[in-house]
Amino acid sequence: MTGVVQLSRRRFLALTGVSASGLLLGGVVPGDALAAVPAAGAEGLRLNLFVSLEEDGAVEIIAHRSEMGTGIRTSLPQVVADEMEADWARVKVVQAIGDAAYGSQNTDGSRSIRNFYATMREMGAAARHMLEAAAAERWGAAAAECRAEMHRVVHSDGRSLGFGELAAAAAQQALPAAGELTLKSRDQFRYIGRDVPMVDLHDITTGAATYGADVELPDMVYASIERTPHLGGRIASYDAAEARKVKGVLDVVELKAPDGPPGFNNVEGVAVLARNTWSAMKARQALVVKWAPNEHSSHDSERYLDALQARVQDGPGQVARERGDVDAALDAADKVIEASYRTPYLAHAPMETPVTVARVSGGRCELWACTQNPQATQAAVAAALGIDKSAVTVHVTLLGGGFGRKSKPDFSVEAARLAAHVGKPVQVNWTRTDDLRHDYFHSCSAMYLRGGMDDKGNVSAWLARQATPPIGSTFDPSVTFMDDGDLSQTFGSVPFATPNLRVESHEAPAHVRIGWLRSVYNIPFAFGVCSFVDELAHAAGRDPAEFWETMVGEDRHLDFAPEGFEFGNYGRSIEEYPYDTARFKNVLRTLAASIPWGEKLPEGQGWGLAVTRSFLAYVAVASKVEVVDGQLRVLEMHGVIDAGTVVNPDRVHAQLEGGMIFGLSVALSGEITFRDGAVQQSNYHDYQVARINQAPEVIRTHIVPSDALPAGVGEPGVPPTAPSIANAVFAATGQRVRELPLSKRFRV
Amino acid sequence: MKLTVNGRSYDVDAEPDTPLLWVLRDELKLKGTRYGCGDAICGACTVHFNGTPTRACRLPVSAAAAGEIVTIEGLSADGSHPVQEAWRRHNVPQCGYCQAGQIMSASALLARNASPSDDEIDGAMSGNICRCGTYPRIRAAIRDLAGSEEEGAS
Numbered sequence: 001m002t003g004v005v006q007l008s009r010r011r012f013l014a015l016t017g018v019s020a021s022g023l024l025l026g027g028v029v030p031g032d033a034l035a036a037v038p039a040a041g042a043e044g045l046r047l048n049l050f051v052s053l054e055e056d057g058a059v060e061i062i063a064h065r066s067e068m069g070t071g072i073r074t075s076l077p078q079v080v081a082d083e084m085e086a087d088w089a090r091v092k093v094v095q096a097i098g099d100a101a102y103g104s105q106n107t108d109g110s111r112s113i114r115n116f117y118a119t120m121r122e123m124g125a126a127a128r129h130m131l132e133a134a135a136a137e138r139w140g141a142a143a144a145e146c147r148a149e150m151h152r153v154v155h156s157d158g159r160s161l162g163f164g165e166l167a168a169a170a171a172q173q174a175l176p177a178a179g180e181l182t183l184k185s186r187d188q189f190r191y192i193g194r195d196v197p198m199v200d201l202h203d204i205t206t207g208a209a210t211y212g213a214d215v216e217l218p219d220m221v222y223a224s225i226e227r228t229p230h231l232g233g234r235i236a237s238y239d240a241a242e243a244r245k246v247k248g249v250l251d252v253v254e255l256k257a258p259d260g261p262p263g264f265n266n267v268e269g270v271a272v273l274a275r276n277t278w279s280a281m282k283a284r285q286a287l288v289v290k291w292a293p294n295e296h297s298s299h300d301s302e303r304y305l306d307a308l309q310a311r312v313q314d315g316p317g318q319v320a321r322e323r324g325d326v327d328a329a330l331d332a333a334d335k336v337i338e339a340s341y342r343t344p345y346l347a348h349a350p351m352e353t354p355v356t357v358a359r360v361s362g363g364r365c366e367l368w369a370c371t372q373n374p375q376a377t378q379a380a381v382a383a384a385l386g387i388d389k390s391a392v393t394v395h396v397t398l399l400g401g402g403f404g405r406k407s408k409p410d411f412s413v414e415a416a417r418l419a420a421h422v423g424k425p426v427q428v429n430w431t432r433t434d435d436l437r438h439d440y441f442h443s444c445s446a447m448y449l450r451g452g453m454d455d456k457g458n459v460s461a462w463l464a465r466q467a468t469p470p471i472g473s474t475f476d477p478s479v480t481f482m483d484d485g486d487l488s489q490t491f492g493s494v495p496f497a498t499p500n501l502r503v504e505s506h507e508a509p510a511h512v513r514i515g516w517l518r519s520v521y522n523i524p525f526a527f528g529v530c531s532f533v534d535e536l537a538h539a540a541g542r543d544p545a546e547f548w549e550t551m552v553g554e555d556r557h558l559d560f561a562p563e564g565f566e567f568g569n570y571g572r573s574i575e576e577y578p579y580d581t582a583r584f585k586n587v588l589r590t591l592a593a594s595i596p597w598g599e600k601l602p603e604g605q606g607w608g609l610a611v612t613r614s615f616l617a618y619v620a621v622a623s624k625v626e627v628v629d630g631q632l633r634v635l636e637m638h639g640v641i642d643a644g645t646v647v648n649p650d651r652v653h654a655q656l657e658g659g660m661i662f663g664l665s666v667a668l669s670g671e672i673t674f675r676d677g678a679v680q681q682s683n684y685h686d687y688q689v690a691r692i693n694q695a696p697e698v699i700r701t702h703i704v705p706s707d708a709l710p711a712g713v714g715e716p717g718v719p720p721t722a723p724s725i726a727n728a729v730f731a732a733t734g735q736r737v738r739e740l741p742l743s744k745r746f747r748v
Numbered sequence: 749m750k751l752t753v754n755g756r757s758y759d760v761d762a763e764p765d766t767p768l769l770w771v772l773r774d775e776l777k778l779k780g781t782r783y784g785c786g787d788a789i790c791g792a793c794t795v796h797f798n799g800t801p802t803r804a805c806r807l808p809v810s811a812a813a814a815g816e817i818v819t820i821e822g823l824s825a826d827g828s829h830p831v832q833e834a835w836r837r838h839n840v841p842q843c844g845y846c847q848a849g850q851i852m853s854a855s856a857l858l859a860r861n862a863s864p865s866d867d868e869i870d871g872a873m874s875g876n877i878c879r880c881g882t883y884p885r886i887r888a889a890i891r892d893l894a895g896s897e898e899e900g901a902s
Contacts, residue, residue: 069843069880070842204841205841205851206780206826206827207780209844210779213779213782216777222774247763248763276766276774276775277774278767278770349879351782351845351879352782352843352845353784398843398844398845399843400845401843401845401879401880402843429783432784650839654839654842655842657881657882657884657885658842658880659881660881661883662879662880664881683787683789685789689879690881691876692870692874692876692878695881697866699884
């Protein structure tokens with residue numbers, strides 16, 4: 001057993017802040033291959049995932065990933081408890097602080113279960129073996145006669161000892177060697193595959209759960225910050241006279257931004273520090289700040305998208321993937337179909353805005369933050385304060401939604417800088433307007449697709465071009481093209497059997513901070529790809545569900561290398577997680593069989609569907625819509641997911657439900673626009689997200705039973721949703737929508 | 749000024765224009781009422797003001813002083829209010845941030861209408877945004893209490 005090492009109690013205490021006696025275990029997991037940012041990518045093999053057992057039998061299991069609503073604080077510990085044969089009722093989940101010793105804690109990319117399922121099982125199993133060995137030693141019995149069962153070790157003659165009674169002796173046992181560890185078989189699972197309720201459920205329903213803004217320290221002051229409206233903006237001048245007159249104001253501070261790319265640094269601003277939140281917010285409104293113009297202060301998103309669209313329509317770009325001869329096939333085609341699609345910038349808009357409490361004293365910084373990535377917070381704060389990472393402690397609160405926004409610790413850097421300046425603990429709490437205007441925005445995108453078919457509707461050529469400002473630009477402004485990893489999110493990795501196929505990229509220099517948002521580039525790219533397949537199906541006079549299967553072709557594992565495409569596969573090897581067209585088609589078939597696909601509908605109603613593979617999971621979504629007098633309503637949404645092995649089915653259903661509703665927001669009304677370099681939206685009234693009255697009356701989800709390796713779950717429900725709705729709108733009205741959101745065309 | 753929250757009287761030293769939300773959170777340390785938008789658009793800060801669901805982020809404390817305020821902490825002593833129990837039965841929350849506001853809106857609805865129709869449920873709950881998309885389960889939990897539930901979500 002190479003995956004588990006014992007930890008000293010002191011080390012355990014240092015990592016968690018929890019005092020534990022008895023058995024301590026730590027696991028080693030491989031470095032995270034899909035590190036989202038260059039700065040966080042260089043972690044090697046690290047300790048990870050801890051179990052402790054007290055002499056009274058209490059088990060503490062460390063959650064090292066952030067809880068933002070997926071249920072991960074429950075699901076991973078539930079795996080450990082199962083293999084350990086611990087009684088879930090006696091398990092307490094303890095949130096880890098940020099520490100590289102855990103390996104990656106960056107909770108995004110739908111990675112927590114797929115990257116840590118195996119390790120967590122080993123962790124639990126190793127604990128079980130050590131408890132069994134301790135009991136065998138106590139009884140002078142053979143280990144094979146002793147078996148852990150529901151928080152006790154039972155001898156074959158009926159004697160038994162509780163886990164607590166064995167804790168001290170178990171901690172003295174040697175770690176099981178490689179090969180000694182037996183994992184449970186599927187039929188022995190007690191918790192894996194069961195709907196264990198979230199550990200935070202009671203606290204959430206009573207208001208007692210602690211989110212970022214709920215942390216208060218003695219002597220804490222409150223900050224509200226007026227920030228540059230455009231990328232890289234600098235203060236030209238400011239007048240704080242009126243702000244200083246507001247009762248409760250303590251100070252007004254210039255918050256300079258360092259030179260260089262945005263990265264995870266704070267942006268430039270003027271901060272008001274006050275005795276309470278309201279004084280800070282009110283005084284901040286009274287600030288007058290003038291900003292120096294720069295090359296981004298004329299950014300206009302409408303003109304920018306027009307330019308990107310012209311680029312993709314006008315000519316060939318850099319080739320990312322190529323099979324056969326697309327140009328010849330298009331020349332020879334009986335019918336050529338072409339279409340341009342575009343999608344806007346989006347904001348994450350989690351219900352809880354970014355917030356951090358920071359305290360700086362004695363050369364150390366301690367933070368409490370709603371962060372998806374405490375180690376990135378630690379690194380960014382250490383760099384900003386010029387201290388060592390080891391002098392920065394990051395406590396992770398619950399997150400009121402994250403969706404990728406809270407992987408970027410710019411807001412924690414602000415709190416740390418201000419705390420260092422005033423010498424008191426500081427809470428930085430963003431307003432909703434701050435959140436919408438200073439996001440790491442989801443990329444806008446312009447796409448052009450062209451297909452050729454013969455007179456029987458067989459597609460001979462697929463040409464796909466896009467121009468999309470890349471996330472990499474946030475860390476290096478010279479990055480202006482999508483790379484193969486970016487294009488691996490649907491656009492470049494289409495599973496079509498089409499004999500001639502080419503995927504191209506055009507340049508798109510960024511003028512705003514670009515970041516990853518739930519399912520990332522799959523959002524625009526699935527909209528383009530899945531809409532265009534639907535267009536081809538209708539041009540061929542074929543049923544879209546049947547047409548999708550024809551496009552995908554025979555059962556096989558895709559090999560992208562011969563076509564010059566470096567498929568990213570969400571950080572996992574293609575041998576381990578093949579792109580399996582049989583599973584792709586199966587979610588589609590399962591979906592079509594579960595709804596009245598092909599039913600005769602009243603005038604103004606229609607069904608549409610879309611299928612994607614993202615984060616290693618296969619998802620098909622069908623939507624039924626109604627359009628009456630320009631009013632669009634989504635009546636039904638049905639989703640089928642094949643995510644391989646599932647730990648907590650109820651939470652997987654919840655993520656698929658939530659993912660589809662997130663996709664509904666994208667489809668109906670999600671749009672951030674810029675004029676003169678600045679965001680035009682300011683709150684949920686002009687950046688609308690789906691409300692309960694817009695949610696379809698019927699929402700059904702289905703999980704394909706599978707023994708395959710676990711895949712992602714948090715994000716994959718999003719990509720197929722918007723195109724399924726747009727395709728349904730076409731079925732209902734004959735109007736093809738090629739630009740999101742749908743609110744541009746219909747009342748929603 | 750005096751403020752009555754969850755049946756208890758508080759002496760509060762705050763500027764009269766301070767929204768009730770910040771008095772609850774910063775002064776009274778009642779953190780279950782949450783900030784989401786500051787403009788009465790999202791419902792995360794919903795409390796009962798004389799029994800009516802009210803957005804605390806736009807209610808000046810000077811106006812709040814005239815009535816009885818109930819926050820999520822005062823809905824029940826131990827989380828045993830039927831709406832809280834239904835929320836747990838249906839595993840409604842995901843991130844949970846908006847759920848105190850959702851529960852306050854739902855409990856106010858059911859207090860004045862024990863068996864709301866589906867339209868009435870959507871109408872009463874449409875001021876509360878849930879970015880995680882727990883709407884199907886919110887509906888199921890309320891229908892459960894209203895006796896109109898056909899089946900749970902999924």
